[in-house]
Amino acid sequence: xxxxxxxxxxxxxxxxxxxxxxxxxxxxxxxxxxxxxxxxxxxxxxxxxxxxxxxxxxxxxxxxxxxxxxxxxxxxxxxxxxxxxxxxxxxxxxxxxxxxxxxxxxxxxxxxxxxxxxxxxxxxxxxxxxxxxxxxxxxxxxxxxxxxxxxxxxxxxxxxxxxx
Numbered sequence: 001x002x003x004x005x006x007x008x009x010x011x012x013x014x015x016x017x018x019x020x021x022x023x024x025x026x027x028x029x030x031x032x033x034x035x036x037x038x039x040x041x042x043x044x045x046x047x048x049x050x051x052x053x054x055x056x057x058x059x060x061x062x063x064x065x066x067x068x069x070x071x072x073x074x075x076x077x078x079x080x081x082x083x084x085x086x087x088x089x090x091x092x093x094x095x096x097x098x099x100x101x102x103x104x105x106x107x108x109x110x111x112x113x114x115x116x117x118x119x120x121x122x123x124x125x126x127x128x129x130x131x132x133x134x135x136x137x138x139x140x141x142x143x144x145x146x147x148x149x150x151x152x153x154x155x156x157x158x159x160x161x162x163x164x
Contacts (some may be wrong), residue, residue: 001060003098005105008055008067010042015064016057017041019088028123028155029088031148045069046060054109061084065093068102070110071083073119103136111164118164123148126154138162 008016009013021035045055048071058066070085085106090097110118120138122129130140138160145155 001096002066003096003101004059005056005101006059008045008049008057008069012057012064012067013038013041013045015096016067016088016112017088019064020068022091024157026033026091028125028148029129029148031150031155033150043119044063054106056105056109058089058102058103060096060098062095063147065090065096065106066102068096068106068108070118070132081114083110083115083117084119085110099132107136107162107164120160120162122158124158130158130160131164133160136162 007012015034015156017032017038020030020041022031022033025046048069051071053069053071055068055069057064066087066089068085069088070083073079073084085103086105087102089096089097089102107118116162118138120129120133122133124143139162140161141161144157144159147157148155
């Protein structure tokens with residue numbers, strides 16, 4: 001089965017929403033409490049696209065099995081060369097190299113846009129994601145303790161950075 005990476009299309013939103021809502025309900029990958037509906041997700045993506053940021057999807061047999069994007073890290077003008085990225089893979093497709101393909105493409109796109117650095121914010125309990133990012137040259141640059149509260153416990157955010 002070949003995994004293909006392509007730009008997001010609005011028709012992908014339903015499949016992406018399934019991945020996002022699974023993570024909201026079952027993991028600390030997203031610090032949201034409430035699941036999203038399709039209108040909210042489309043609006044979030046339209047805002048990113050309008051600002052010139054890419055959203056990409058991974059497909060297997062034309063079915064969306066993962067997605068990724070990056071957007072502004074912070075909203076002040078001096079941060080315009082720094083982006084924060086997100087990569088998510090459908091839980092039934094983890095371990096197939098999909099995250100690797102998505103992150104490689106995001107890094108490539110960021111370099112093409114002449115961006116300077118990429119940030120990943122990862123829950124400290126997600127050692128798999130931390131190790132994954134290290135393979136791409138991301139370094140841990142800090143931890144914000146008890147920055148989130150979900151599932152009746154405090155969560156720590158690990159900031160990882162890659163110079164592009």
